[in-house]
Amino acid sequence: GLGAARFSTGLQRRKGRGPSRWPSVSSSARSGPGRRWLLSTPIFYVNGPPHIGHLYSALLADALHRLRGLQGPGPGRLATGTDEHGLKIQQAAAAAEAPPAELCAHVSGLFRDVFNQAGVSFTDFIRTTEPRHRRAVQHFWAALRDRGWLYKGFYEGWYCTSDECFLTEDQLTERPDAQGRSCKVSLESGHQVHWTKEENYMFKLSEFQEPLRKWLQGNRHVISPEPFYQVVLRWLEDDLPNLSVSRERSRLEWGIPVPEDSTQTIYVWVDALVNYLTVAGYPDAHHAWWPAAHHVVGKDILKFHAIYWPALLMAVGLEPPRQIYVHSHWTVHGQKMSKSLGNVVDPVACFKQYTVDGFRYFLLRQGVPERDCDYYDEKVINLVNSELADALGGLLNRCTAPSINPSGTYPPFSELCFPKGSDQENVEASGRALAEDYELVASVARLPLQVTDYFDQFQIYKALESIIACVRQTNGFFQRHAPWKLSRDNSAEKCWLDTILHITLECLRIYGILLQPVIPETADKLLSRLAVKPKERAFTDVAFLPRYHGKPSPFEGRRLGPNTGVLFHKLETTRRHLMETKEP
Numbered sequence: 001g002l003g004a005a006r007f008s009t010g011l012q013r014r015k016g017r018g019p020s021r022w023p024s025v026s027s028s029a030r031s032g033p034g035r036r037w038l039l040s041t042p043i044f045y046v047n048g049p050p051h052i053g054h055l056y057s058a059l060l061a062d063a064l065h066r067l068r069g070l071q072g073p074g075p076g077r078l079a080t081g082t083d084e085h086g087l088k089i090q091q092a093a094a095a096a097e098a099p100p101a102e103l104c105a106h107v108s109g110l111f112r113d114v115f116n117q118a119g120v121s122f123t124d125f126i127r128t129t130e131p132r133h134r135r136a137v138q139h140f141w142a143a144l145r146d147r148g149w150l151y152k153g154f155y156e157g158w159y160c161t162s163d164e165c166f167l168t169e170d171q172l173t174e175r176p177d178a179q180g181r182s183c184k185v186s187l188e189s190g191h192q193v194h195w196t197k198e199e200n201y202m203f204k205l206s207e208f209q210e211p212l213r214k215w216l217q218g219n220r221h222v223i224s225p226e227p228f229y230q231v232v233l234r235w236l237e238d239d240l241p242n243l244s245v246s247r248e249r250s251r252l253e254w255g256i257p258v259p260e261d262s263t264q265t266i267y268v269w270v271d272a273l274v275n276y277l278t279v280a281g282y283p284d285a286h287h288a289w290w291p292a293a294h295h296v297v298g299k300d301i302l303k304f305h306a307i308y309w310p311a312l313l314m315a316v317g318l319e320p321p322r323q324i325y326v327h328s329h330w331t332v333h334g335q336k337m338s339k340s341l342g343n344v345v346d347p348v349a350c351f352k353q354y355t356v357d358g359f360r361y362f363l364l365r366q367g368v369p370e371r372d373c374d375y376y377d378e379k380v381i382n383l384v385n386s387e388l389a390d391a392l393g394g395l396l397n398r399c400t401a402p403s404i405n406p407s408g409t410y411p412p413f414s415e416l417c418f419p420k421g422s423d424q425e426n427v428e429a430s431g432r433a434l435a436e437d438y439e440l441v442a443s444v445a446r447l448p449l450q451v452t453d454y455f456d457q458f459q460i461y462k463a464l465e466s467i468i469a470c471v472r473q474t475n476g477f478f479q480r481h482a483p484w485k486l487s488r489d490n491s492a493e494k495c496w497l498d499t500i501l502h503i504t505l506e507c508l509r510i511y512g513i514l515l516q517p518v519i520p521e522t523a524d525k526l527l528s529r530l531a532v533k534p535k536e537r538a539f540t541d542v543a544f545l546p547r548y549h550g551k552p553s554p555f556e557g558r559r560l561g562p563n564t565g566v567l568f569h570k571l572e573t574t575r576r577h578l579m580e581t582k583e584p
């Protein structure tokens with residue numbers, strides 16, 4: 001068709017740049033410092049208050065954003081916000097006898113509060129009911145229309161009001177309703193569907209199958225983790241249907257009207273997706289930020305972000321996002337969270353119970369993007385106590401205790417006690433360090449790169465796993481050499497004692513720096529205790545144990561910070577459950 005011809009003109013224009021339309025992006029360019037980066041969470045639907053699933057999404061994005069800020073001065077933004085239009089909101093407002101705008105403002109405020117409490121470092125908060133967004137969506141619509149990608153057609157099919165989408169026969173199943181009559185429901189959500197016929201604007205999605213395939217094949221890392229990339233490629237093996245992108249205004253009033261056709265409302269998903277452009281300054285000022293877009297999304301909305309959104313962008317002549325990070329969901333005691341089960345976990349109650357950092361740590365340490373994770377109270381308490389309070393806090397406590405470190409400083413490192421160990425025999429002869437100690441030094445030296453690689457691959461839990469493994473290794477080192485048995489009166493023993501403390505403090509300094517994106521408050525406390533200045537906390541110059549490499553250390557001899565308090569208080573085990581349990 002006409003549209004396709006226009007699209008291939010785009011292909012030719014860019015021919016010189018590479019085999020595919022969208023140039024492949026190298027791993028360092030994806031995340032490296034110095035480049036602009038516009039990271040986003042999904043915008044959250046205001047049909048219910050925030051739960052830990054929403055928080056998890058926001059924390060993943062926050063950790064990526066914080067890490068990025070520590071990597072260098074490249075300008076970066078983190079956008080979040082609320083999705084406020086649609087039939088469900090219209091119905092909920094009608095049921096509550098409140099104007100929809102009031103309901104939206106209230107729930108949107110709850111999301112903002114929770115993210116503020118959680119330390120989510122967002123720079124932008126967008127609400128789809130804002131005038132700037134309405135303008136962006138209507139402009140986007142006009143661009144689709146003017147480029148010939150929309151047509152008016154009768155749409156007939158099974159419509160799911162709860163999910164606000166049409167479903168095909170193979171996405172449906174039968175289930176008895178309250179009266180025992182069999183009715184059709186969505187296979188995925190279980191919500192009822194109704195046969196619906198109406199005149200809608202349609203988007204010629206079917207013409208984007210090839211362009212989408214080319215885009216994905218040319219950018220193998222654009223969707224991570226990798227299994228989700230494969231999922232999207234498989235979706236693209238089947239023909240794409242065209243997409244209904246408006247609803248009759250008589251049925252859906254709570255939405256943005258189609259420009260120049262007041263009988264139709266723009267489909268909520270088109271409305272919602274354009275938020276990423278609104279934040280970037282579309283339609284006047286987005287060029288500085290687009291396409292440096294990196295979206296964090298849950299797997300339930302992958303199709304919208306990896307198929308519909310890139311196709312819509314290509315249709316208006318914009319590039320698809322640079323990166324889509326996908327995560328799975330949280331279950332509670334093995335069950336899906338739902339209002340009807342009464343097992344929705346309230347983030348604010350979790351912050352009270354586990355502290356903000358404790359809960360951030362739990363979600364990011366236990367959440368595996370590729371599969372659903374299960375939440376229960378005991379798991380949080382055990383994990384946080386054993387790793388933050390005991391392993392990390394205990395280690396700090398041990399090497400800063402006045403009995404063992406009476407001067408309260410970063411003591412000197414001695415090459416004699418810990419010679420640079422390539423020649424094992426020499427080492428045995430002169431130094432006191434053992435093979436395991438050299439392994440520790442090697443592991444911690446590798447750690448910063450390992451951690452940033454895992455963040456790049458959206459495997460934040462693995463980054464934390466490797467940090468905590470090193471923390472345990474450092475505790476082993478300390479235990480092995482029992483510095484509390486060494487005497488400060490004997491100069492050889494004192495020299496070794498100081499070296500043990502110096503190495504342990506160096507390890508802690510690295511852990512503190514690397515943990516900043518995940519537990520910012522605790523990391524700050526740790527680094528302040530080690531007297532690491534704010535400008536010494538970037539990922540760019542971590543330089544672990546420079547004295548071992550014969551270089552000067554800015555920390556050697558420095559007085560430790562004054563706050564001698566406990567790094568992380570142990571959480572108390574409690575029988576009180578955080579969920580409102582439903583009466584039988």
Ligand SMILES: *[C@@H]1O[C@H](CO)[C@@H](O)[C@H](O)[C@H]1NC(C)=O
Nearest residue numbers: 001151204205206240241242
């Ligand atoms: C989608 O729309 C295009 C253009 O109008 C048309 O050629 C094609 O047959 C439609 N595809 C489907 C699957 O309906």
